[in-house]
Amino acid sequence: MDIIGVSVPRIDAIDKVTGRAAYVGDLEVSGMLHGKILRSPLPHALITGIDTSEALKLPGVTAVLTRGDLEGLDPFYGAVVRDRPFIATDKVRYQGEPVAAAVAVDLATAEEALDLIQVEYEELPVVSDTLEALSGTGETVHDTNLCRESGYEWGDVADAFAKADHVFEDTFTFPMVYHYAMEPHAVIADYSNQGITVWSTAQHPFLVREDLARMFGFQLQQVRVVVPYLGGGYGSKSYTKLEPLVVALSKVAGRPVRVALTVEEAFKTIRRHSARCTVKTGVMNDGKFVARECLIHLDTGAYADNGPLVADRAAERVMGAYHWDNVKIKSYAVYTNSTPAGSFRSIGAPQAAWASESQVDIIADALGLDPLEIRLKNLVIKGEEFRPDRRPLDADPAAGLRLAAQAIGMNLDREPEDQDSELPIKIGRGIGCNLSGVGSSPTSTAIVRLHVDGTVTVFAGTTEIGQGSRGVLAQVASQELQVPLDQVGMVSSDTGIVPYDRSTGSSRSTTMMGLAVQGAAKEVKEQLLELGALHFDCPEEELSVNDGVVLRGTESVAYGTLIEEEFGGRAGELLGRGYVTPRMNNGRLRQGPAFWEVGIAAAQIEVDTDTGAIRIPHYVSVADVGVAINPQQCEGQDEGASMQGLGHTLFEEMVYEDGQLLNPNMVDYKVPTFADLPGDLESMMIENHDGPGPFGAKGLGEGGIVSAAPSVANALFQATGVRIKDLPLTPERVWRAIRDAKE
């Protein structure tokens, strides 16, 4: 029985298609009330007074939560720095920050109550530009505007630049973008003196549990975080978000409370870091890279969230997939008065790759080299220990890049693009490539239950965020335990039920939780062999398992029969545990990262030089997956990442003016739709069976977003000779750039 590499249908497909799938917004909890949040209209202000008395008089209002209700709890949280109160205390730091919240018998009454809450503010100057913010002369969002300073260096860049044939220096900007998960954040909280139960749209329920336990003074065993169906994450639901506020609401209301955000509120909850990135690269005449120096400023918004880690990762990832003898990187996460920025699919990488890979093409053009050729000359090769104290490269970016380039007709020996100068439509081809050492913490556990009818339940704390983890983990259990896939049920994110998993993100679940599930299945298998040895009265070595039976030569006995024999009738079950810890798994997971994820893209585009509009007839993404456990799911992940990348490449940007977010809605903030799909969107899988995960798999899902922007901008340059260093490549921006170039 072999189910690895089979594109079985999603196990949640029917529930989702028929509408049976219940999301947090669909759940009913006995006695549940409804909450709404009053948000600051000002980006930066002291709160000088809050009067809730009129709101509390409104019939149907149960409670109003303000900074006055924080006694006996710690309101501060944050993935790295605990700088964010779940409700404003002394001041507000961005437009949209929660200032108060009302609980009522229904949503309309709760909304009405918000209008009756009087808040007095004393306005403060707005911090909005990251460079100004660090100048040390103006207003500060917190005690300082510097959230994180990150960086590293080796070699001697100054010397190398001096000796280089050429030195290039370019500055690129990357916009603030919004994740746009279909389902905005929603939380139901049920607080009692004995514990907390939370139903939440949380990607990392175990980390939320940790925060809630600390903030509200409970033991871990008293806090239960349940994630029902979840409508997309992309990092927007990483770490703690809305949960503490709703728990506090339930505490003051004495009843379960639900708060479900609108899209506008989600825009004011979390976003991706905008960035300014200056890259200076020293190159020899033959195209050999000798030194790189980078300066990255990331706008982390009003609170740190995961910003410090994003700064670290952007610093790492701006090196690109290249070998460097001399490197000096500085990366800053900077506070401003805007929506806090945090995790977003491949943190820091699209910003870094945008700069790094755009500049590679600038260099190639200047030196008269082919963009593929200059990359192949400098790429890290498989097995190379190219960064100190890290796992050697376990992927082959050169092979992937050749594949991608070839797919869009960008071979090394190709003819230059034949542009008809009379036509407004210009054609161009571009590539991009980046490496991410995935931040997959090797901390997952799982339980497998084998029932007396031979069917299986897997407990795995990976959150199903639409990526298909339930199906893939079920395939792992099915294969390892040799139980048909349609007899494997999955129980996922519920900290009260499933054992610990650190998080769902960083392309980690197939690898880390996959190993935990495989380990748990193995432990059940061991017991089956023990019982089989009793059954056949033979040594275990004579036995094997296949398709639901233990085999001894031509004899076989069903798993269920062995359980019946052990438990004396149709009763009992076998249990297996799987652990992934840094120490375990023969040390395979000890040396970070767990694996290197390559993000390779190639785009063939058409630019209408009259309008600036870009169409993409052919787009290729290449993912090195080790083994594609479910190829269709892998492609789905990679295609989704590609499209999300094309979103920030072509359309997306959160626009602020005087600290006010101007476009927090799906009319003014444009995300790609099916009409924007490339004519041919191709996802190619490299399968070398060499990943650290189960059956040689490794993760994917992030690589696809990384190189979208540079591949398109590089194609745009090929098509028009215009180099744009700011995203998104809107028609207006492209048209202006073409016009400016003509002048």
Next chain:
Amino acid sequence: MDIIGVSVPRIDAIDKVTGRAAYVGDLEVSGMLHGKILRSPLPHALITGIDTSEALKLPGVTAVLTRGDLEGLDPFYGAVVRDRPFIATDKVRYQGEPVAAAVAVDLATAEEALDLIQVEYEELPVVSDTLEALSGTGETVHDTNLCRESGYEWGDVADAFAKADHVFEDTFTFPMVYHYAMEPHAVIADYSNQGITVWSTAQHPFLVREDLARMFGFQLQQVRVVVPYLGGGYGSKSYTKLEPLVVALSKVAGRPVRVALTVEEAFKTIRRHSARCTVKTGVMNDGKFVARECLIHLDTGAYADNGPLVADRAAERVMGAYHWDNVKIKSYAVYTNSTPAGSFRSIGAPQAAWASESQVDIIADALGLDPLEIRLKNLVIKGEEFRPDRRPLDADPAAGLRLAAQAIGMNLDREPEDQDSELPIKIGRGIGCNLSGVGSSPTSTAIVRLHVDGTVTVFAGTTEIGQGSRGVLAQVASQELQVPLDQVGMVSSDTGIVPYDRSTGSSRSTTMMGLAVQGAAKEVKEQLLELGALHFDCPEEELSVNDGVVLRGTESVAYGTLIEEEFGGRAGELLGRGYVTPRMNNGRLRQGPAFWEVGIAAAQIEVDTDTGAIRIPHYVSVADVGVAINPQQCEGQDEGASMQGLGHTLFEEMVYEDGQLLNPNMVDYKVPTFADLPGDLESMMIENHDGPGPFGAKGLGEGGIVSAAPSVANALFQATGVRIKDLPLTPERVWRAIRDAKE
């Protein structure tokens, strides 16, 4: 740290006292509809037609379920014999049998719909008397009226009777009684093509899962049976009851559906077997028993339910706690047209002990012997292998009986009761004693999770039915793992979450699930010692655990620290599994029963000979518990059982006339209240640390009900000289008996 033997408060106390505890009737499930059942008004009739068309036209009615909706499923179930359809098919067999059910948006509409359903019946003769039913000449409820014939014999009773100095033969009757759990049966079912979730008042959720999977064609992993807080069981919620009907309702309605029974409906769902029991005993002049022959007829009602097993157990238990060289027992479970009878606290035992222990006093009186003395002369002694192929007696009934007798002033050397013949109040003292080989299946499993903060969650499928199992099992985990009790959380009956447990009943949970929990805790402890050995860099043998830390001499390390060290930060958890199977536990559980439960009672009563009313100034129950893990809980169990026994002794009886149940309500069916409590209700625990359960514990909870009736009837005889052989001992019956005796 020692928490065994400590009367810690119930862990569900606050939830229950504050009303937070949500029972099935309190739960909200998204999209839930409400169902009501149309029940047969006739005790025995063919169904010739059902017309639901008018009901379906009623606005708000979603679906109506009848026998016409059974395609593709198996409607029959039964704990021993699958003779019961969840909705009547060809005929109805008792008044109250479900014939149809309606689902509507609210309860009132569902009830209204029932009035619009037209059912045509063709009446059949009613079978009501068990002796007539077996005569072979009349109507039959099923193909036959004989549900089970049970029995055994050894020695030669005919010969022994011939040689005996005296032979006594008496016939006793025991009434139909109702469990009166505070919460009637209630079920919410959510059916989809991919599985079933049921929230139910089920004592044995894993057995319900098995039935639902079979009946509706699902795998075990697709069926989830959840038991939230449950308001009392006593056997009334053993095995499958209302669940299949509600699942079928959800199937036809396409939505989750709740059905919550009224008290009247619960009376028509399950009851205890009424019994007629003839006991013939051969005795020598010195009081030595030489032979016993018994004939038991148990009225099992319209369907078998657990009746066959009740017949077996009544047969076993009618031997009493005595040594017999010659025995011949016959026990019949007989179908009649009445509410099906099934499990009820100590199945078959109160009926058997009522006959056996009443006759012992008849014999003692006839031979001029003291009731205690004749018992001590004949009791089985500890260690005796008094029944073939069974565990030797692991209790000391003589010691317990002496204790009980002494407590009410009924010593061997006591003076005869000083009755003032002028006063209407007469005083009497009586004792009773019986042995039950508990039917505790050795099939339990458990999981223990040790979180990174050192707190614990225990997964144990024992249903908390009010007996305090959560607390006791938490104490077992706390003690074994050395984690303070207030850091142990319990997750119980949910087949989707907790691993297999056979059932909650037969006084088995402390012993069987207790061992499983202890085993799971041990497995976690082993891992802590492994990690401790890494931490201290020493052999595990140098380590021990105490109160949340691993110790090496004077050094210690907290459990949580060891987990952090293994998982690299505040992450991860340790998992342990516990199995109880017949083969495991060093064979300790191989030879049934798991232990012998002794039911000893002693009553001092006052009889008002003018009215027949019995008061009980002093009542003593003795339980041999091995070790009382939580003495207060043990006493609570034993006191509850005693009071329930006094209920059927003094008040309770379901009255049928022409197949119609006349008193299915709490006004006409009288259960004991606090006003009926004995002046001094004493529960004595014998603790010999010799039980097969954790820390030497054994189960209790059933023994207390067994000897209530004979102890009171024996006291009544002491007080008045009147011997009553029929229960309950209502004032009217006692008054009539005294009057008849005077005549």
